[in-house]
Amino acid sequence: MNTKRREKLNSRPINRDSFFEEWPEGGLVAMKSPYDPLPSVRVENGLIVEMDGKSLEDFDSLELFIARYGIRTDRVTEAMKKPSREIAHMIVDINVSREEVLAITTAITPAKMLEVVNCLNPVEMMMGQMKMRVRKTPANQAHVTNVLDNPALLAADAAEAALRGFSEIETTCAVSRYAPFNAMAILVGGLSARPGVLTQCAMEESLEVKMGMRGLTSYAETVSLYGTEEAMDDGDDTVWSKAFLASAYASRGMKMRCTSGTGAEVLLGHSKNKSMLYLEILCVFLAKASGIQGVQNGSISCIGITTSVPKGFLAIAAENLTVSLLDLEVASGNDQTFTHSDIRRTAKLLMQMLPGTDFVTSGYSAVPNFDDVFAGSNTDCDDYDDFYIIQRDMQVDGGIEPIREDAAIAARNKGARACQAAFAELGLPAITDEEVEAATYAYSNEEMPKRNMSADLTAAHDFMAKGTTAADIALALHRGGFPDVAENIMNMMKQRVSGDCLQVSAILDDQMGVISGLNNRNNYQGPGTGYRLREERWEKLKTKDSALVPHLILEETGRDQYRTMRKGLSEGEYAEPGEADIVIGVSPAFANKSTGDEISKNHLRILEEIREAVLEEGLAVEVVKMYHTSDLTEIASLSARFSISGIGIGIQSNGRICINNKNKEVDEGIEAFYNMPLTAYSKYRKIGKQTADFVRGRPLEKCEESKPAGLTNYQLQMLRLSGEERQFINKNKKPCRLVFE
Numbered sequence: 001m002n003t004k005r006r007e008k009l010n011s012r013p014i015n016r017d018s019f020f021e022e023w024p025e026g027g028l029v030a031m032k033s034p035y036d037p038l039p040s041v042r043v044e045n046g047l048i049v050e051m052d053g054k055s056l057e058d059f060d061s062l063e064l065f066i067a068r069y070g071i072r073t074d075r076v077t078e079a080m081k082k083p084s085r086e087i088a089h090m091i092v093d094i095n096v097s098r099e100e101v102l103a104i105t106t107a108i109t110p111a112k113m114l115e116v117v118n119c120l121n122p123v124e125m126m127m128g129q130m131k132m133r134v135r136k137t138p139a140n141q142a143h144v145t146n147v148l149d150n151p152a153l154l155a156a157d158a159a160e161a162a163l164r165g166f167s168e169i170e171t172t173c174a175v176s177r178y179a180p181f182n183a184m185a186i187l188v189g190g191l192s193a194r195p196g197v198l199t200q201c202a203m204e205e206s207l208e209v210k211m212g213m214r215g216l217t218s219y220a221e222t223v224s225l226y227g228t229e230e231a232m233d234d235g236d237d238t239v240w241s242k243a244f245l246a247s248a249y250a251s252r253g254m255k256m257r258c259t260s261g262t263g264a265e266v267l268l269g270h271s272k273n274k275s276m277l278y279l280e281i282l283c284v285f286l287a288k289a290s291g292i293q294g295v296q297n298g299s300i301s302c303i304g305i306t307t308s309v310p311k312g313f314l315a316i317a318a319e320n321l322t323v324s325l326l327d328l329e330v331a332s333g334n335d336q337t338f339t340h341s342d343i344r345r346t347a348k349l350l351m352q353m354l355p356g357t358d359f360v361t362s363g364y365s366a367v368p369n370f371d372d373v374f375a376g377s378n379t380d381c382d383d384y385d386d387f388y389i390i391q392r393d394m395q396v397d398g399g400i401e402p403i404r405e406d407a408a409i410a411a412r413n414k415g416a417r418a419c420q421a422a423f424a425e426l427g428l429p430a431i432t433d434e435e436v437e438a439a440t441y442a443y444s445n446e447e448m449p450k451r452n453m454s455a456d457l458t459a460a461h462d463f464m465a466k467g468t469t470a471a472d473i474a475l476a477l478h479r480g481g482f483p484d485v486a487e488n489i490m491n492m493m494k495q496r497v498s499g500d501c502l503q504v505s506a507i508l509d510d511q512m513g514v515i516s517g518l519n520n521r522n523n524y525q526g527p528g529t530g531y532r533l534r535e536e537r538w539e540k541l542k543t544k545d546s547a548l549v550p551h552l553i554l555e556e557t558g559r560d561q562y563r564t565m566r567k568g569l570s571e572g573e574y575a576e577p578g579e580a581d582i583v584i585g586v587s588p589a590f591a592n593k594s595t596g597d598e599i600s601k602n603h604l605r606i607l608e609e610i611r612e613a614v615l616e617e618g619l620a621v622e623v624v625k626m627y628h629t630s631d632l633t634e635i636a637s638l639s640a641r642f643s644i645s646g647i648g649i650g651i652q653s654n655g656r657i658c659i660n661n662k663n664k665e666v667d668e669g670i671e672a673f674y675n676m677p678l679t680a681y682s683k684y685r686k687i688g689k690q691t692a693d694f695v696r697g698r699p700l701e702k703c704e705e706s707k708p709a710g711l712t713n714y715q716l717q718m719l720r721l722s723g724e725e726r727q728f729i730n731k732n733k734k735p736c737r738l739v740f741e
Contacts, residue, residue: 013340020308027271027279030262030306030315032118035273039112041080046073052111060229062282065239066110070289075107084112088119091128091325094526098131105325106288110281113325117277117318122351125317130355131524132324134294134505134517136531138356140399141331142166142366144186145373146445149178149456151423152416152431153448155189156439159415160408161366162193164384165400167507168219170363172202174373177457179203180464181428183216184473188422189415191488196508198255198501202374205245212254215470215493218501220249221257221296221331221362225286227279230270243290250291253496255506257294257331258287262315263302276306280319288326293504295323296362298333298352301375307338307348317351324357329505329517335363337376345378353390353398356531358505360399371444391541397533401540413440421480422473428463429455488512571625572737577642581619582649582691584610585639586738587630588728589653589721603653609681610649611740613688619695620644623740627733630725636660638735645695649687654721657684659691659700 002010009015024033042050048067049056059067072079087104090096105113120128142161146153158169169190171182183201190197201211202222211217223245226232232239242258249256260283262276271279280297287295297319299306306312316333323330332352339345353360364387365377372380379387388402416439420431429452438448470489478486491512495501501508503516524530533541575583584607591603607623614621624642626635632650636658639648646662694700 013342014344016340017344018304018308022309024275025273027266027273027276028305028309029275030309030311031275031277031318032114033273033275033278036114036275036278037111039080039084039109039115041076041109041112043073043077048073048076052109062227062229062232062239062286065243065289066282066285068289070285071109072107075103076109079104079107080109080112084115085119087116088124091116091120091132091321092124094131094524094529097525098522101132101325102327106327110278110285113281113285113322114275114278116325117321120318120321122314122317125314125321126351126355128321128355129317129324129352129357130530131522132321133355133357133522134324134327134329135358135507135515136520136522136524137515138397138399138531139167139359139507140165140364141168141170141359141362143335143363143372143374143377144169144171144189144366145174145182146367146371146448147174147373148445148448148451149174149182150435150439150445150448150451151181151185151419152435152439153442153445154182154185155192155415155419156412156442157366157415158186158189158197158199159193159411160403162190162197163403163407163411164366166197166364166366167399168198168200168359169366170200170202170221170374172373175453175457176203176207177460179207179460180211180216180468181456181460183211184422185419187216187218187470187489188419188473188477188485191492192415192418192482192485193411194510195488195491195512196510198508209245209248210464212249213252214468215489215496216473217254218492218496219255219257221259221294223256223258223292224264225258225260225283226264226268226270227260227274227282228265228270228272230272231265231268234268234270239286239290242286242292246290246292250499250502253499253501255293255501257296257329258283258290258292259296259300260284260287260319261297261300261302261306261333262319263299263305266305267302277315277318280315281322284319284322284326284328287323288328292328293502293506294329294331294358296331296333297323298331298335298362300333300362301336303333303336303338313348313351316348320352320357327504327517329358331359331362332357334361334378335365335374337369337378349378350390354394354396356397364400368444388541389544392544395533395538395542397531397537397541401537402543402545404545409440416440418477418480418482418485421482422476425476425480426463426468426472428459570739572739575624575642575735575737578644579620580622580643581645581695582614582621582647583639583643584621584623584649584651585635585642585735586623586625587632587635587650587652587725588625588627588730589630589724590625590651591653591738605681606651606655606684607738607740609684610688610691613685614692617689617692617696619692623738624735625738626735627728627730628735629731630722630729632656632658633660637662642735647691647695649691652721653725657687659687659694 022029037052040053051067090101144157161169169186171186173179173182179201186199190199198218200217200219208220262280265271265279298316320330320332334349363377365372365380369376369380391398416436420436423431434449474486474489500514503518506514506516611621632652636650637660640646640660640662650658
């Protein structure tokens with residue numbers, strides 16, 4: 001039989017997650033397996049002939065590729081002599097520059113890299129990531145999909161994502177033949193909101209290349225790498241074919257990352273008893289050797305495996321850090337759901353969000369997770385406000401910014417209308433006005449009218465067969481009344497020709513200028529250095545439309561300090577002691593018009609509840625307003641002296657209440673209740689009855705403390721009402737009776 005506490009814990013969301021004991025023989029260990037190789041290297045005639053315990057003739061294809069192209073052989077012998085703990089110290093030491101660290105970490109072997117990152121704890125991982133990411137300015141990437149592959153909704157969601165500041169937008173398809181339309185929809189939608197948004201459509205590699213060549217997409221990141229030769233064979237690939245594909249993208253000015261991540265080899269059954277992190281480090285070295293610009297990692301779709309074993313989060317942070325230690329762009333995951341626990345998914349996110357990475361997520365779902373065809377993200381559109389407030393709370397840049405609702409509506413509408421115009425001019429199946437209207441305000445695909453899928457798929461096939469390009473789309477937009485969007489698309493094509501996006505960790509600003517590891521290189525070396533939120537950016541990130549403005553609240557406070565304003569109460573003569581069994585003393589701002597109609601009504605209701613409860617007990621009660629002080633215990637003590645019984649109740653305008661008697665010291669209240677004016681009125685009635693019982697000689701029962709559900713809003717209300725109290729104090733005015741009309 002369990003305790004009630006254990007039963008409650010068992011029902012918590014965290015206990016719906018799966019967890020495993022470590023199993024090194026099956027590769028189910030996060031960071032350090034007894035089967036991982038030990039670091040070693042030997043160089044002859046400028047070539048590595050021994051690496052991590054293997055000689056050249058025993059290298060498999062991955063090891064051979066890394067030894068030939070992935071390690072600085074001119075420095076490897078000396079770098080490998082440096083103790084791993086010393087290298088780890090360099091990573092977190094603010095007195096050691098990023099360049100000094102890279103001189104070592106780009107010249108060590110995979111096993112040595114594993115040993116180095118295993119020296120670091122979570123905070124040190126984040127310190128290292130803050131210093132070692134390529135681009136100084138962090139950014140973010142969005143998923144924009146829907147299970148209907150509806151182009152109008154895709155364009156609207158892409159436009160909103162672009163407006164929110166995502167530097168890259170990624171889509172995929174529920175039905176693969178929709179790919180060219182999905183790519184076109186987010187291209188048009190994203191660039192209708194602002195220039196400089198990079199887009200991609202994650203599909204089978206040959207189709208991705210075709211769409212990229214035609215300008216429908218501007219980057220790629222779903223070229224998968226694996227950490228064992230057997231896993232590569234399963235994908236019918238070699239590291240040389242991956243490198244060739246990277247060259248094909250680069251030849252057309254498209255930036256490219258590969259995708260890898262801890263856990264993949266375990267799922268494929270080819271872990272070879274190695275730790276997940278070691279195999280992922282091999283993948284990152286392969287990316288470096290292939291000339292690929294960066295890596296999307298962070299366990300990605302295999303995150304459930306990595307996070308099921310001890311140190312899973314740490315392994316993910318380590319694989320992200322490894323990318324940066326090899327001077328590559330890192331898109332640091334956070335793009336897959338993996339837990340039922342909100343606390344756990346937030347903890348995972350913070351390890352990348354706080355230090356900042358090149359892309360904090362490689363897919364923040366800009367749509368509800370059930371519409372995210374990538375199987376759902378760690379964060380989705382329902383989490384925007386939470387994400388923004390974390391940025392605001394910690395003065396940290398997570399790569400996106402809050403927007404006004406009217407701006408979101410306008411952007412969504414423009415994106416959908418631009419897509420409608422492009423479809424019309426290109427002779428594609430019509431996007432109706434009804435679809436545009438629905439997409440403008442839709443939460444998900446469920447609000448969208450159904451399209452003729454057969455007609456769409458036929459048209460998508462013809463679209464590709466005709467060789468339609470981004471230039472054709474731009475011309476269609478120009479003819480259709482969207483010249484600015486057409487210009488943004490053509491400028492994106494110009495960027496492709498210039499090749500500037502091939503700079504490491506490149507993104508584009510609103511003027512289509514490149515921000516990369518060349519002109520925006522990370523220079524963090526301790527407090528006051530590196531990326532800092534400047535005034536304009538900080539003003540955006542700290543914006544919260546619903547936030548109260550304290551000085552405006554106080555400015556709106558009425559200045560009539562001596563008159564109660566609610567109908568039902570009027571001010572009588574000055575109070576004298578000994579005319580009622582119980583006296584209720586209220587503070588200076590209680591029931592004044594400055595508190596607002598709703599609060600004033602609540603104040604009146606509070607008095608009515610207490611008064612009626614006392615009268616029901618057959619006792620006389622009156623209300624006295626104190627003007628000279630807002631101190632709760634003093635109000636209660638003075639009320640007690642005015643009463644026949646010597647018992648009084650004090651109430652502040654913020655709802656706090658205290659019972660006292662005249663035999664107590666002023667600052668020694670019998671009981672205080674931390675309520676607010678909007679709490680349950682029954683509590684105040686109970687307080688009235690308890691006070692009457694106390695007068696009759698019964699002991700005063702402790703009343704439970706009431707804590708409102710919206711604690712922050714309660715505190716803001718307290719701030720407002722407490723501010724008003726100070727303004728209404730008049731030390732020269734005597735207490736006055738309040739008369740119920």
